[in-house]
Amino acid sequence: MTSKNDTLPDPTRQLTALRQRIDNIDAALIYMLAERFRCTADVGALKASSHLPACDPAREKEQLTRLHALAQDAGLDIDFTKKFFAFLVGEVIANHKAIAAQFQDTPQNPVLNKE
Numbered sequence: 535m536t537s538k539n540d541t542l543p544d545p546t547r548q549l550t551a552l553r554q555r556i557d558n559i560d561a562a563l564i565y566m567l568a569e570r571f572r573c574t575a576d577v578g579a580l581k582a583s584s585h586l587p588a589c590d591p592a593r594e595k596e597q598l599t600r601l602h603a604l605a606q607d608a609g610l611d612i613d614f615t616k617k618f619f620a621f622l623v624g625e626v627i628a629n630h631k632a633i634a635a636q637f638q639d640t641p642q643n644p645v646l647n648k649e
């Protein structure tokens with residue numbers, strides 16, 4: 535199969551091909567993050583309705599140990615992994631606090647009643 539891309543100089547074609555792979559990976563990351571945040575929103579609603587704290591340091595410690603090993607195995611920078619995880623969990627905890635505040639105002643939280 536020929537395409538317009540076949541007529542480009544080699545480095546340009548290689549760059550286009552690499553960027554196509556990057557775009558595919560970015561799409562997968564966005565979908566995975568969206569799914570993770572949907573899941574953590576459900577955790578936030580469960581915690582709010584059960585009066586559990588937004589943050590669980592023991593669980594985070596376990597996750598960090600696991601992610602450290604996974605990052606090492608995958609060849610992903612450990613410091614980046616820790617920073618990314620801290621950023622992600624920081625967002626989740628802020629969301630959990632917002633859900634808890636909303637639950638206090640309106641115990642009929644729509645997140646809990648969506649099914």
Ligand SMILES: C=C(O[C@@H]1C=C(C(=O)O)C=C[C@H]1O)C(=O)O
Binds near residue numbers: 588589594
């Ligand atoms: C999602 C939870 O809430 C918080 C967020 C976490 C996460 O994003 O993975 C982990 C621990 C908690 O501090 C949980 O307790 O499982």
